[in-house]
Amino acid sequence: MKLQTNASGLRGQLKVPGDKSISHRSIMFGALAQGETRVHDILRGEDVLSTMAVFREMGVKIEDKGAEVIVHGVGFKGLSAPKNRLDMGNSGTSIRLISGVLAGQPFSAELFGDDSLSKRPMDRVTIPLREMGVSVSGETDRDLPPLKMTGSAHLKPINYTLPVASAQVKSALIFAALQAEGESVITEKELTRNHTEDMIQQFGGQISINGKEIRVKGGQTFTATDITVPGDISSAAFFLVAGLILPNSDITLKNVGINETRTGIIDVIQAMGGNLVISDRDELAKSATLTVKTSELKPTEISGDLIPRLIDELPVIALLATQTNGTTIIRDAEELKVKETDRIQVVADMLNDMGAAITPTDDGMIIRGKSLLTGATINTQGDHRIGMTAAIASLLVKAGEVTLERAEAIDTSYPTFFQDLISLVD
Numbered sequence: 375m376k377l378q379t380n381a382s383g384l385r386g387q388l389k390v391p392g393d394k395s396i397s398h399r400s401i402m403f404g405a406l407a408q409g410e411t412r413v414h415d416i417l418r419g420e421d422v423l424s425t426m427a428v429f430r431e432m433g434v435k436i437e438d439k440g441a442e443v444i445v446h447g448v449g450f451k452g453l454s455a456p457k458n459r460l461d462m463g464n465s466g467t468s469i470r471l472i473s474g475v476l477a478g479q480p481f482s483a484e485l486f487g488d489d490s491l492s493k494r495p496m497d498r499v500t501i502p503l504r505e506m507g508v509s510v511s512g513e514t515d516r517d518l519p520p521l522k523m524t525g526s527a528h529l530k531p532i533n534y535t536l537p538v539a540s541a542q543v544k545s546a547l548i549f550a551a552l553q554a555e556g557e558s559v560i561t562e563k564e565l566t567r568n569h570t571e572d573m574i575q576q577f578g579g580q581i582s583i584n585g586k587e588i589r590v591k592g593g594q595t596f597t598a599t600d601i602t603v604p605g606d607i608s609s610a611a612f613f614l615v616a617g618l619i620l621p622n623s624d625i626t627l628k629n630v631g632i633n634e635t636r637t638g639i640i641d642v643i644q645a646m647g648g649n650l651v652i653s654d655r656d657e658l659a660k661s662a663t664l665t666v667k668t669s670e671l672k673p674t675e676i677s678g679d680l681i682p683r684l685i686d687e688l689p690v691i692a693l694l695a696t697q698t699n700g701t702t703i704i705r706d707a708e709e710l711k712v713k714e715t716d717r718i719q720v721v722a723d724m725l726n727d728m729g730a731a732i733t734p735t736d737d738g739m740i741i742r743g744k745s746l747l748t749g750a751t752i753n754t755q756g757d758h759r760i761g762m763t764a765a766i767a768s769l770l771v772k773a774g775e776v777t778l779e780r781a782e783a784i785d786t787s788y789p790t791f792f793q794d795l796i797s798l799v800d
């Protein structure tokens with residue numbers, strides 16, 4: 375498709391779709407609880423639809439009523455053995471978290487996904503799950519999907535320090551620990567998104583958190599509840615960046631999730647001197663309204679414990695950095711290499727093809743500012759965040775056309791992205 379170039383500015387208000395991480399987990403906890411869970415404002419992106427399809431395949435009734443999705447919970451003991459292979463689509467969150475759920479189930483299953491997912495390492499979950507007594511194997515020494523696994527009705531608790539900063543691995547181990555015979559201790563490398571921990575409490579379960587150390591007892595039961603999913607800050611990120619770097623812009627994003635484990639992009643915008651106002655804070659729902667306006671931006675360094683708090687936003691933050699008045703450095707972000715694509719290389723190549731000056735490094739990028747962007751042909755390579763970053767970058771292009779190939783990848787996390795973007799064009 376041809377992307378819009380040379381926009382005179384973006385103005386107006388928007389409510390971005392529901393948070394992807396919370397949407398996945400609301401289906402999972404809803405299925406594992408007793409009773410009916412009603413989920414409002416769920417994201418209907420393809421990744422979440424994959425999670426819904428997988429739980430339906432294991433006998434869970436999930437009704438989409440439009441205004442709400444109703445999950446008829448069956449409890450940890452009520453899942454049934456799937457008749458077909460479990461299709462995780464493009465979703466790392468689905469395959470890793472559901473591996474943890476299946477760890478304690480007394481049946482066998484095969485978990486597979488698309489070409490991109492089939493290249494992503496699953497050894498980060500299979501190694502600790504084997505320690506707990508799960509029988510699981512994948513392809514190559516990194517346990518790439520498809521994964522064949524047989525859970526254990528007598529899972530051993532685990533005491534495990536994560537070698538990578540990953541909410542997916544942490545969450546998989548929490549789901550397994552909830553089914554183990556005793557208490558598990560899981561220690562994080564860095565603090566990562568804590569939606570799983572929050573949701574255990576919302577569904578009436580218990581978890582003890584002390585800094586990076588998490589303790590979970592097995593044999594718990596959950597009670598159904600109502601969940602309202604806040605807007606996804608990872609989706610809002612595209613419009614935050616657009617509003618800051620395009621001339622004559624003023625964008626207000628309502629009801630954005632601002633859980634502190636996800637707000638690294640706000641810290642970066644503030645460090646760059648961007649004009650960002652946070653209002654209507656709802657402490658209970660962990661949401662707020664975010665307003666951005668065209669800004670003069672200065673460079674910053676993005677590294678250390680900030681990285682997990684903005685990991686999915688780094689492609690569009692790289693674009694933001696191309697418009698500052700200096701050199702921005704991103705370090706400690708080697709996890710970007712094992713996302714839907716190698717996001718260090720693919721982001722650098724894409725933006726450099728459009729005239730940016732980015733040097734990819736082993737664990738990040740060096741990004742020189744004040745780049746004038748020009749036309750190019752970009753291929754998402756099946757990565758939604760590459761496609762949306764390209765669409766925002768193209769708005770800055772004065773000369774030439776931008777063509778986006780495999781744009782349908784964007785449906786993974788934001789099926790209404792282009793409608794929302796058009797609604798803000800002056």
Ligand SMILES: O=C(O)C1=C[C@@H](OP(=O)(O)O)[C@@H](O)[C@H](O)C1
Pocket residue numbers: 394395396466467539540541542543545567685686709
């Ligand atoms: O737990 C989650 O919902 C997610 C965790 C992150 O992955 P990692 O755990 O691999 O860092 C993130 O990139 C992904 O989009 C969603």
Ligand SMILES: C=C(OP(=O)(O)O)C(=O)O
Pocket residue numbers: 421464465466467468686713714759787
């Ligand atoms: C990395 C992502 O998702 P997942 O790991 O669930 O595929 C993402 O949404 O950017």
